[in-house]
Amino acid sequence: MIRLALPLIALAAGGCMQNSPPKTEVPGVQCNANGLKRLIGQQRSPEAETLAKQLSNAKTVRWLEPGSVMTMDFRPDRLNLNVDEQGRITSARCG
DSSP, X not given: OHHHHHHHHHHHHHHHHTOOOOOOOOTTOOOOOTTOGGGTTOBOOHHHHHHHHHHHTOSEXXXXXXXXXXXXXXXXXXXXXXXXXXXXXXXXXXX
């Protein structure tokens, strides 16, 4: 009886693993940080974020403060904005 139950449990668990959440990536949407030099030195703000998204075609923005921990996943639709201790933008890159 136990020998029959184990394969059934394995099949049930395997079936659950196939139902992964949908990807958050939007097909065809890619970030382009080439035109963002004018943001360097600007203060972090909702307006700066909106402008950065418009200029870069990014879907999302990730603000990175000095010493902050970040994931290493690459997302072509995300813009990373680094800020200094005063909250001024120091660099911008996609991913």
